[in-house]
Amino acid sequence: MATEEKDMNEFESMESSGAIYLTPTGYDALRAELDALTLEKRPEIAERIRDSQQHGEFSEDNNELDEVKLEQAIVENRIAELKGVMGNCLILQTEMIPTDHVGLGSQVKVNDLDYDDEFDIKLVSSIEADPINDLVSSDSPLGTALMGHGAGEEVLFEAPDGKKRYRILTIAR
Known part of the structure; x- marks a missing residue:
């Protein structure tokens, strides 16, 4: 258990370090x-x-x-x-990606609550972001809103076409 806590603390520190992390x-x-x-x-x-x-x-x-x-x-x-x-x-190594909350490298299934539309995204650094291929920057409005939240939680964020409400359905590596 101490190792898991240490790994998680290192990951959370990594997320806020400003370093460039790539999948x-x-x-x-x-x-x-x-x-x-x-x-x-x-x-x-x-x-x-x-x-x-x-x-x-x-x-x-x-x-x-x-x-x-x-x-x-x-x-x-x-x-x-x-x-x-x-x-x-x-x-970013697979074992560094959390599954209890959204972090860099997370595969996330979300539900757009306004349109009842489900889709999968992967949270990546801005360098490798490619929204057309569902690679969302952790610095984007959606990425920022999702970071740190767990499955079942709702997030609100401002998109170019107005406020959006999403529910996090699943989080995977």
């Missing part, structure tokens, strides 16, 4: 994006610049060169951002 799936997605940018996109852009310079297609006032260099800057900035996140993140 294993989220980390893998960032790794795949980084690989695509460094192994495919970066060399492609460099080749386009090199080819154009060799063929004399770029003049000093050529907009095409400016566009390629802008694309290169955007790619390099994203690579730096991904390396920064991945170098400073902690991967």
Whole structure:
């Protein structure tokens, strides 16, 4: 029991620490994006610049060169951002996810009490949030409302289209 309490205290501390926590799936997605940018996109852009310079297609006032260099800057900035996140993140392990209340990494079934509509979401960090795929940021209005609450509880939050009332039906890892 002492170990469970210690683990829970560490998790609650983790939730409020401000550190970047990623699910294993989220980390893998960032790794795949980084690989695509460094192994495919970066060399492609460099080749386009090199080819154009060799063929004399770029003049000093050529907009095409400016566009390629802008694309290169955007790619390099994203690579730096991904390396920064991945170098400073902690991967959320399944055993760290609480089941007695909603926390980062929780799989939550909720009921929209206004429309009697049930749906499942997973609470994730803002970096891996993807609402279309039911990955809700813990920093979003819904995520913030759910955090710390248990199954059977109702939460109220302000959405862009007005106040919403949800009931938490189940919480899983």
